[in-house]
Amino acid sequence: MTPPASRADCEACDARDPLARIRDEFLIKPGVIYLDGNSLGALTRDSVARTRTMLEEQWGPDLISSWNVHGWFDLPHRLGAKIAPLIGAAADEVLVADSTSVNLFKLASAAMMTRGARHRILTESGNFPTDIYVLQGLAALSGGAIEIITVPRSEVAARIDDATFLVVLTHVHYKTAELFDLQAITERAHAQGARILWDLSHSVGALAVDIGAAQAEFAVGCTYKYLNGGPGSPAFLYVRRDLQDAIRPGLAAWMGHAAPFDFTDDYDPAPGMARYRSGTPSLLAFAALDGALGIWDHIDLRDVRRKSEVLSELFIARVEALPGSGLVLASPREAARRGSHVALTHPRGYELMQALIARGVIGDFRAPDIVRFGFAPLYLRYIDVWEAVTILGEVLAGPLDHAEIGRSAVT
Numbered sequence: 001m002t003p004p005a006s007r008a009d010c011e012a013c014d015a016r017d018p019l020a021r022i023r024d025e026f027l028i029k030p031g032v033i034y035l036d037g038n039s040l041g042a043l044t045r046d047s048v049a050r051t052r053t054m055l056e057e058q059w060g061p062d063l064i065s066s067w068n069v070h071g072w073f074d075l076p077h078r079l080g081a082k083i084a085p086l087i088g089a090a091a092d093e094v095l096v097a098d099s100t101s102v103n104l105f106k107l108a109s110a111a112m113m114t115r116g117a118r119h120r121i122l123t124e125s126g127n128f129p130t131d132i133y134v135l136q137g138l139a140a141l142s143g144g145a146i147e148i149i150t151v152p153r154s155e156v157a158a159r160i161d162d163a164t165f166l167v168v169l170t171h172v173h174y175k176t177a178e179l180f181d182l183q184a185i186t187e188r189a190h191a192q193g194a195r196i197l198w199d200l201s202h203s204v205g206a207l208a209v210d211i212g213a214a215q216a217e218f219a220v221g222c223t224y225k226y227l228n229g230g231p232g233s234p235a236f237l238y239v240r241r242d243l244q245d246a247i248r249p250g251l252a253a254w255m256g257h258a259a260p261f262d263f264t265d266d267y268d269p270a271p272g273m274a275r276y277r278s279g280t281p282s283l284l285a286f287a288a289l290d291g292a293l294g295i296w297d298h299i300d301l302r303d304v305r306r307k308s309e310v311l312s313e314l315f316i317a318r319v320e321a322l323p324g325s326g327l328v329l330a331s332p333r334e335a336a337r338r339g340s341h342v343a344l345t346h347p348r349g350y351e352l353m354q355a356l357i358a359r360g361v362i363g364d365f366r367a368p369d370i371v372r373f374g375f376a377p378l379y380l381r382y383i384d385v386w387e388a389v390t391i392l393g394e395v396l397a398g399p400l401d402h403a404e405i406g407r408s409a410v411t
């Protein structure tokens with residue numbers, strides 16, 4: 001794929017972009033080029049409308065009866081069904097609940113309780129910290145009955161063995177955007193008799209995932225990244241249908257009970273995905289997410305992936321053409337091996353990102369020296385990416401010192 005080679009080419013690409021009209025569904029401040037949609041997606045008009053509806057037309061007038069009359073109780077399942085096609089799952093295999101961290105715990109603990117004679121969970125060193133910490137916490141909770149091993153990416157496939165009961169991997173790496181071959185690694189885990197849990201946080205909404213074809217047991221992921229659910233919007237979890245009733249989450253709570261309103265003393269898990277619920281969900285956050293998910297009804301993920309690849313290629317090609325920039329690509333050069341963001345290292349990465357943000361180009365910085373730029377195809381234009389690199393070149397041509405001021409703890 002050849003990226004556009006000029007401003008005019010970018011304008012032509014925007015004019016024939018099948019996703020171009022989707023940008024109008026978002027509220028994006030003029031003058032801002034938002035390249036951080038991989039971390040926190042942009043606000044949709046429907047998120048505003050749905051939240052307002054829940055506040056003014058549901059909670060306000062109908063109070064507690066809203067749980068039934070406005071279908072609040074089933075919202076976690078209805079939103080799960082909307083996410084299901086984006087990851088190749090069936091509608092009754094996905095639930096929206098809690099955070100990605102909590103869902104990881106629920107599923108890894110369920111796997112632990114049904115592990116047989118095996119005692120090991122394998123994950124990648126350098127995986128997103130919460131994934132590793134949740135597993136380490138689980139090992140501590142097990143009183144030493146299980147162990148967590150972290151191995152470099154190149155060794156992951158070979159190190160899955162007959163002591164491994166669960167493999168936990170992130171499909172698109174949060175720093176480098178490098179992709180795992182989901183199908184191949186899942187097959188490898190299964191060949192060794194291990195189950196697998198995929199973290200799809202940086203995948204869902206950026207590229208088509210087919211968790212069903214791979215027959216993976218478990219998946220989790222965020223909805224506030226490419227799904228634009230809003231800051232801290234509830235996460236999703238997937239459990240392959242044949243396992244749903246065979247296992248139970250280590251976090252047992254009342255809304256996952258077979259008959260929550262019987263208020264009995266003994267826990268009896270609900271059938272299907274309902275047992276993976278915990279307590280009362282944060283309903284206003286569900287309203288915002290509900291609004292953001294409506295967009296996907298009319299979108300072909302192949303268009304999304306194609307645009308994401310061209311935007312990223314355009315960005316990388318133009319960055320490579322900047323003379324003496326000091327920027328080094330930290331993501332795979334080959335589009336097929338990347339998710340939808342691009343990481344670069346720069347010795348003064350923090351100051352560089354601050355200077356870019358001051359110019360309206362918003363990406364992020366990850367210590368010690370990585371600057372990340374995300375390409376969310378639903379609301380970014382080709383011309384935005386062209387402009388962003390023009391501004392990057394201008395910033396690099398000037399002094400970076402003034403950006404030291406105002407250094408914050410937020411990374």
Ligand SMILES: *Cc1c(COP(=O)(O)O)cnc(C)c1O
Binds near residue numbers: 131
């Ligand atoms: C963003 C992200 C998370 C976030 O987890 P939270 O519980 O929502 O804070 C988890 N895993 C990966 C791989 C991520 O990229």
